[in-house]
Amino acid sequence: MERMERVLSHFEQEAKDYDEIIARLIPDYELMVSIMVDFINKDRQDHFSVIDLGCGTGTLSKAIALRFPHAAITCVDISEKMLRIAESKLETDIATIHSDFGQFVFPQKYDVIVSSLALHHLEKDADKLSFYKKIYAALPAGGIFMNIDVVTAGNDRIQKIYMDHWKEFMVANTSPSEVEKKWIPNYYAEDRPTSISTHFKLLEQSGFGQMDCVYKNYNYAVFLAEKS
Numbered sequence: 002m003e004r005m006e007r008v009l010s011h012f013e014q015e016a017k018d019y020d021e022i023i024a025r026l027i028p029d030y031e032l033m034v035s036i037m038v039d040f041i042n043k044d045r046q047d048h049f050s051v052i053d054l055g056c057g058t059g060t061l062s063k064a065i066a067l068r069f070p071h072a073a074i075t076c077v078d079i080s081e082k083m084l085r086i087a088e089s090k091l092e093t094d095i096a097t098i099h100s101d102f103g104q105f106v107f108p109q110k111y112d113v114i115v116s117s118l119a120l121h122h123l124e125k126d127a128d129k130l131s132f133y134k135k136i137y138a139a140l141p142a143g144g145i146f147m148n149i150d151v152v153t154a155g156n157d158r159i160q161k162i163y164m165d166h167w168k169e170f171m172v173a174n175t176s177p178s179e180v181e182k183k184w185i186p187n188y189y190a191e192d193r194p195t196s197i198s199t200h201f202k203l204l205e206q207s208g209f210g211q212m213d214c215v216y217k218n219y220n221y222a223v224f225l226a227e228k229s
Contacts, residue, residue: 017086019083019086020058020060024174025174025175026170026171026174026175026184027118027221028167028221029221030060030149032216033117033216033221033223034060034061034117034149035064036215036216036223037115037117037147037149037215037223037225038065040147040223040225041068041069041113041145042113042143042145042227043069043072045068045069045070046071047069047071048072048073049069049072049073049113050072050073050109050110050111050112050113051065051069051072051073051074051075051111051112051113051114051115052076052107052111052113052114052115052139053065053074053075053076053077053115053116053117054077054102054114054115054120055077055078055079055102055116055117055118055119055120055122056077056083056084056087056117057078057087057119058086058087058090059083059086059087059088059090059091060090060117061115061117061149062074062076062087062091062095063090063091063092065115066091066093066095070093072113073096074093074096075095075096075097075111076088076095076097076098077097077098077099077100077105078097078099079100079101079102081099084097084099102119102120102122102123102132103128107135107136107138107139109139110139110140110141110144111139111140111144112140112141112144112145113144113147114145115146115147115148116147116148116149116150117149117150118149118150120132120148120150121150121192121193121195122191122192122193124193125193126195126203129195129200129203130203130207133146133203133206133207134208136207137207137208137209140228142229143227143228143229144228145225145226145227145228146204146209146225146226146228147223147224147225148200148224148225150194150222151192151194151220151221152194152196152200152217152220153195153196153220154196154220155196155198162219163219163220164220166220167219167220168180168185171184194220197214197217197224200224201224208228209227209228210229211226211227212224212225212226213225
């Protein structure tokens with residue numbers, strides 16, 4: 002099975018349990034979502050457009066909708082089941098686009114572009130760069146891109162500490178056997194994360210001038226880039 006077909010298969014199978022799985026596997030996910038929403042460069046009463054890339058079950062989009070009731074939200078995901086759950090979770094109308102990142106074309110410009118636990122599926126740094134260039138082009142001046150994602154360390158020693166810490170978190174919430182036989186193998190088979198420093202280099206090459214990492218906990222981070 003091709004890697005992205007495997008990813009899609011897992012998402013389709015796990016859609017109904019996705020939120021519970023995220024809580025068991027991702028440290029401080031709710032906090033990361035809250036932090037991202039805090040850094041959206043808009044006021045509560047503003048009318049603006051948002052697109053959520055790889056929206057999953059719509060947790061991030063719902064948090065944005067609750068903070069910014071006049072935001073026009075579009076959700077993109079490779080899994081139709083995820084999109085249907087996102088539609089039912091949000092208490093406001095949203096637009097949905099069923100697409101993977103390889104085929105995705107932004108239909109318009111968006112004031113805010115967000116993503117959560119999704120862009121690490123892009124295979125190579127060159128693919129991430131190409132996608133960041135699309136994101137840059139889809140933002141107006143003053144627009145902001147924000148991402149929650151798994152990242153790697155700058156060297157093997159630090160990466161081992163990252164992985165050990167992550168395994169400890171997962172084992173506290175699920176069985177050691179499930180961690181070692183399912184979640185860690187899935188990570189190596191499906192995910193292609195890179196380091197924060199590499200993300201910043203790629204974002205800069207895409208045209209962004211202002212970037213920051215606003216939260217980091219070992220191998221998970223929230224970072225942003227603004228278009229001047």
